[in-house]
Amino acid sequence: MIKRGAGVILREEFINPPFSKGEDQDIIFALEGGLGYALPMQKYKVFNHTADIGCEIFGKTRKELFAKSVAALFDLMLEQKSGKGKVSATQSITVAGSDLEDLLINFLREILYFFNGQQWVVTNCHVSEITRKHIVAQLSGEPYNPKKHQVKIEIKAVTYHGLSIKKAKVGWKARVIFDV
DSSP: OEEEETTEEEEEEESSOOOOTTOOOOEEEEETTEEEEEOOOOSOOOOOOOSEEEEEEEESSHHHHHHHHHHHHHHHHEEEOOSOOOOOEEEEEEEEOSSHHHHHHHHHHHHHHHHHHHOEEEEEEEEEEEOSSEEEEEEEEEEOOTTTEEESOOOOEEEEEEEEEEEOSSSEEEEEEEEO
């Protein structure tokens, strides 16, 4: 097939035809001065990714579900050895989200910041108020001590990938994937 475009005569030759319906095609053009080619960009490529860890969390109420999500996060990250630590401190946290799923992600991201940014280990979480877009919780904890808190897994982020929160027959269930 001969095509005329931008003052250049092009001859289009397809490599390894025929193509299935919907597949992209590699095109080689015979130009007057040599060969040129156009390769379409791939739509996607599947690859294995092992840098994540998933967790299912269960609670009788939404308050319990969110409190247990904090416990799950620290259980995954740390092995707590017995020993003396500083007197436990308490902090209040208020977090907002666009819906319940976004609220859980934002809440866990704030909790993760307490550990990664402030070197603070949450040992207990009490949720005093929760709606679909707002949570207030009191966090008890202590400063990170490498002699007492051995890191098992370094969690870098809380992701939206695979996220779900569902009302179960008995209580609530959430699925969260952490980037490690």
